[in-house]
Amino acid sequence: MKIHFISVLLLAAQCCLTPIVAAQPAAAPALALQDPAVLKSVAEQFLQAQSAALAGEVTVTVGPINQRMSIASCPAPQAFQQPGARTWGKTTVGVRCTAPVAWTVYIQAQVSVVTDYVATSVPLAQGQTIEQSQLVLLRGDISAMPNGIVTNMAQAVGRTSTVSLASGTPLRLDTLRGKQVVQQGQLVRVVSSGNGFRVSAEARAIGNASDGQVVQVRTPAGAILSGVAKAGGLVEVVF
Incomplete structure (x- = not known):
């Protein structure tokens, strides 16, 4: 009887020691990552729109984007520039997202503007009245030059230069004084x-x-x- 009683106790213990497995929560789905090519396209379209009014042959080149950048995919990324930023030459474009995750990235770009500009064909002395025969039209990328480059001879003829200019110097509006x-x-x-x-x-x-x-x-x-x-x-x- 004693042996039979011990067997019954062991059997009951085995039933009570059955492992209990807790339910695990389902893993949250991973967020989709933003395609860098989309960011590059958004920045390029923004600069093309901003430079549409510029005279000449405009070329927009957006710099490389880190392909390993991990940011959440955005359904409507928006491009922008900081107040006062140039829309030509070497510039920076920001692209931001507000939902579902807020983020901002900055992309380097180059906007080239090839057009005719006015330069001196002879040396000009300070205070000298400018004549059309002293000027020449050249062609080049004015985005690499200072602001205010003269692109029409009528803007310079009859004015005087506030500085001495060597032959071949591009004229700038801020160095010319009206008659x-x-x-x-x-x-x-x-x-x-x-x-x-x-x-x-x-x-x-x-x-x-x-x-x-x-x-x-x-x-x-x-x-x-x-x-x-x-x-x-x-x-x-x-x-």
């Missing part, structure tokens, strides 16, 4: 206009000014006015 239309001490006609009135009188110019520049004049009564210089010794004052 003076008002000179210091000159008797000018001041035209004042406002809401419902227009008055003209004579005054004496206090300084020199090119067409479109602001100049001060002194009236016979001693009042000092500021106006815009115009051709023919005219100064316009708007109230």
Whole structure:
């Protein structure tokens, strides 16, 4: 009887020691990764749209993107540039995503603009009035040059250079001064206009000014006015 009782106890123990397996939660699906080629295409399309108004042959080249970059796939990535960034030459384009995961990447790019530009065909002295015979049209990538390159001879003819220029130097608008239309001490006609009135009188110019520049004049009564210089010794004052 004792042996039989022990067997029953062992059998009961085996039933109670059956292992209990806890249910494991299902693994979350992995997020799809962003295709770098899509980012490159978004940046390229953005720069092409931004440079569409530029004159000349425009070529957009987007730099390489790290193929091992691991960011979540975005259904609508958006390209942008920082305020004040150049849209030509060497530049940087940002591409960002807001959902389902927010991220931002920056991509280097080059926008080349090949067009005609104006250069000197002879050396020019500072203050020398520029004639068309002293200029030549050349062709090149102006994106590699400073801002304000002159692309039309009409922008330079009749103006004076504020610096001495060697032959073959590209002209820049910020180094050119317009022909003076008002000179210091000159008797000018001041035209004042406002809401419902227009008055003209004579005054004496206090300084020199090119067409479109602001100049001060002194009236016979001693009042000092500021106006815009115009051709023919005219100064316009708007109230």
